[in-house]
Amino acid sequence: MTVTTEAPEDGLNDVHFNRGAAASQEYARRFGNVRPDEDNVADPKWGWLSRGLYEAMVAFVSAAQEGDKLRICAYEFHYLPFLKILKDAVKRGVDVKVIYDAKNKPDKRTGEIFPRDANRTAARRAGIKSRCVERSEYKSAISHNKFMVRYRGDEPVSVWTGGTNFSDGGIFGQSNVGQVAEDHRVAGKYAAYWKLLATDPTGRTLRPQLDALTPTPPDTIPDGVSVIFSPRSSLDILNWYAARAKAAKGALFMTFAFGMHDIFKDVYQTSAAPLRFALMEKEVRPMKAGPKRDAEVAAIKALRRMDENLFAIGSHFRSSKFDTWLAERLTGLNSHVRYVHNKFMLIDPLSDDPIIVGGSANFSDASTRKNDENMLIIRGNTRVADIYLGEFMRLYSHHAFREFANRRSSPRLRHLRTDDWWTEYFGKRNRSRRRVYFAGVNA
Numbered sequence: 001m002t003v004t005t006e007a008p009e010d011g012l013n014d015v016h017f018n019r020g021a022a023a024s025q026e027y028a029r030r031f032g033n034v035r036p037d038e039d040n041v042a043d044p045k046w047g048w049l050s051r052g053l054y055e056a057m058v059a060f061v062s063a064a065q066e067g068d069k070l071r072i073c074a075y076e077f078h079y080l081p082f083l084k085i086l087k088d089a090v091k092r093g094v095d096v097k098v099i100y101d102a103k104n105k106p107d108k109r110t111g112e113i114f115p116r117d118a119n120r121t122a123a124r125r126a127g128i129k130s131r132c133v134e135r136s137e138y139k140s141a142i143s144h145n146k147f148m149v150r151y152r153g154d155e156p157v158s159v160w161t162g163g164t165n166f167s168d169g170g171i172f173g174q175s176n177v178g179q180v181a182e183d184h185r186v187a188g189k190y191a192a193y194w195k196l197l198a199t200d201p202t203g204r205t206l207r208p209q210l211d212a213l214t215p216t217p218p219d220t221i222p223d224g225v226s227v228i229f230s231p232r233s234s235l236d237i238l239n240w241y242a243a244r245a246k247a248a249k250g251a252l253f254m255t256f257a258f259g260m261h262d263i264f265k266d267v268y269q270t271s272a273a274p275l276r277f278a279l280m281e282k283e284v285r286p287m288k289a290g291p292k293r294d295a296e297v298a299a300i301k302a303l304r305r306m307d308e309n310l311f312a313i314g315s316h317f318r319s320s321k322f323d324t325w326l327a328e329r330l331t332g333l334n335s336h337v338r339y340v341h342n343k344f345m346l347i348d349p350l351s352d353d354p355i356i357v358g359g360s361a362n363f364s365d366a367s368t369r370k371n372d373e374n375m376l377i378i379r380g381n382t383r384v385a386d387i388y389l390g391e392f393m394r395l396y397s398h399h400a401f402r403e404f405a406n407r408r409s410s411p412r413l414r415h416l417r418t419d420d421w422w423t424e425y426f427g428k429r430n431r432s433r434r435r436v437y438f439a440g441v442n443a
Contacts, residue, residue, distance in 0.1 A: 006386050008052060012182050013225075013384050017391045018053040018164070020175025020339075021398050023316030023328040033329040036172065041081050049172040049331070053164065054082070057171070057178055060148060060160045061085050066093030069151035071194045073372070074100040075144045075360075076165035078118040083126035083166075090128065095151075098123070099197050101143035102134035115167075137200040141231065141370035145197075146170070146360050149190045156187035161359055161374055163257075163343045173333035174341035175395055177358065177388075181225055181376065189214065189227045190374070197372060207233045207369075216240050221355060223380045230361060230373035238263055238368045241357060244347055248273035251437050253346040253392050254363070257337050259285025260300065261364050268303045273348075275433045278311045279396050281340040307430045312400035314339025339399065343367075346388055350440070354385035 008016050027033065027048070036045035046054070062085075064070050070089060077083070077100040090096050100123070102116040116134070123129040135143040147161040164176040181187070196209055210229045216236045217226055221244070228237055238261070245252050245267045252273045254264070258281065268276055284296040304311050316328040316339075330338055344358030359375035361367040378384055424431045 006383050006390075008056070008387070009180075010383060013378070013381060014056065014180035014182075015384055015387045016053045016056040016178045017051065017387075018171060018176050019049045019051040020342075020395055022049055022173060022331040022333070023339075024398065025317075025326055025328070028326040028328050033327075035331050035333075038168070046172060053176065053178055054171045056180070057082065057160065057164070058085050060150065060158070060180060061089055063158075064089055064094045064150050067153055069095040069149075069154070070097070071149040071151070071156075071191060072096070072098040072166075073143070073145035073147050073194060073197060073374075074098060074119070074166050075142060075146060076101075076115045076118070076167040076170060077132075078115065078122035079167050079171060080122050080125060082171075083122050083128060087127050090131070096128065096131050097198075098128070098132045099135050099143065099145075099194065100132060102136045103139055103142060104136065105139075118167075133198055133200070135197060135200055135372070138203045138206070138231075138372075141203060141366070141372070143197070144360050144367065144371040144373050147190060147374055149187055149194060151191070155184070156191035157184055158182050159187050159190045161190075161376065163341055163358070163360055169334040170341070173331055174337050174339060176341050177344070177391070179358070179376065183225055186225050186227055186376075189229075193229050193374065203231050203370065206372075207231050217377065219243070221377060221379045224378070226377040226379075228359075228361075228375040228377065230368055230375075231370050232368055235263075235365065235368055238363065238365070241345065241363060242267050244355060244357075245273075245345060246271045248276075248347045250348045250351060251275040251277070251346075253277045253349065253389065254279070255340055255342040255344055255392070256280045256363065257341050257343060258362050258364060259283075259296070264363055265299055265303065268306075268309055271308075274308055275430075275437050276309050277392070277396060278309070279340055279342070279392065279399065280311060281314050281337050283313055307428060307433065310396075310400075310430055310434075312396050313403050314399050315402040315406055317402060317405065340395070342395075344388060344392075346385065346392065349385040349389040350437070352382065353380055354382060355379050356381070356385055356388055358388070 008014055031045050037043040086096050100119045106113050123132050146165055149156050150158040159181045162178040164170045164178045170176055211233050214227050214229045242263045248271055252271055283300050287293040303309050320327040343362050347355040356378040361373035361375050367373050425435045426432050
């Protein structure tokens with residue numbers, strides 16, 4: 001049997017995942033858990049962590065030549081080496097303009113206004129501050145987009161999007177993906193969205209415009225690529241995502257960087273899919289200790305007890321108590337979301353008609369009705385589905401084992417069992433469900 005893998009690029013839809021696992025055995029072995037050198041862009045740690053994501057981001061910009069345009073929307077916009085790449089584009093005659101988040105929300109402890117202060121400082125140091133528009137008017141939300149539109153002359157032709165912030169933590173730390181759509185129609189939608197945001201509108205002004213620009217799709221998703229922009233006037237699109245997830249026939253895979261919304265708790269309770277995976281940064285969204293948080297934790301625990309559901313929470317080895325395993329340490333590039341920053345959903349990815357939903361938006365109320373966000377819906381592209389599923393399982397397996405191991409008080413693991421261990425892979429148990437789905441066989 002010959003086994004082949006999918007290439008990240010195909011000329012129409014490119015998908016680039018970073019390593020997303022700085023706290024790993026390989027990083028510990030190669031680099032001794034030492035943080036990358038921020039003063040040395042050639043430090044091999046950066047390249048290992050990027051795994052091609054940053055290189056693809058640079059290549060997208062480098063493809064713009066004299067007379068072309070780049071229009072960028074950013075939340076965190078302060079990885080200086082990349083901003084200098086944009087400055088180089090300006091020097092070769094590319095018309096570069098950037099919108100970044102500049103909300104005046106001081107940190108209660110430090111007084112720092114994040115990401116505004118970091119964005120301003122980096123843009124000034126890179127020499128592109130005059131090309132930046134500060135998004136500050138819509139004060140109750142964040143400008144959470146992370147996309148670039150490349151024009152050939154005056155025509156938008158290509159889009160870079162995904163969940164990757166233009167920051168060292170986004171590119172090299174937490175798990176993230178960048179995706180390119182070489183599609184004039186999609187690029188035109190993003191260009192129109194950028195122009196709306198460039199006026200720094202309020203949410204009240206923007207919501208009806210975006211409802212009209214990217215209406216909620218019909219129940220039967222059209223083939224190819226569809227686009228959804230936020231903020232929106234209602235939670236209709238979130239309920240639409242949930243309805244598609246509930247209708248999954250074989251399997252559902254989702255990532256959650258900030259807890260699981262009640263709409264999706266219901267999905268994992270009632271979906272028709274016999275196999276439902278979730279990869280989560282933490283068990284619940286950031287909450288103060290108390291009854292509400294306790295209830296959230298209890299709800300997730302109840303879902304995890306269902307045979308259909310397989311959840312993994314971001315984790316790493318904090319000690320070397322396991323024989324031949326090294327202690328792992330995070331790089332320190334991320335302070336809030338340390339492991340899982342991805343925002344995507346895969347519906348029946350191994351079928352001939354997969355659905356991929358992904359972009360900058362978390363599957364949440366705020367990302368739907370408040371924040372500036374963008375999402376791609378891709379139907380029928382088995383190559384893209386294969387890439388996303390492979391990366392999901394890589395990250396799921398990485399964190400699921402570490403979460404399991406960290407719960408054990410004894411370092412002894414039963415690697416070789418001589419009992420009837422194989423019986424767990426038959427019947428209706430979750431191991432049997434996994435065997436059936438991934439092997440493509442009948443139960």
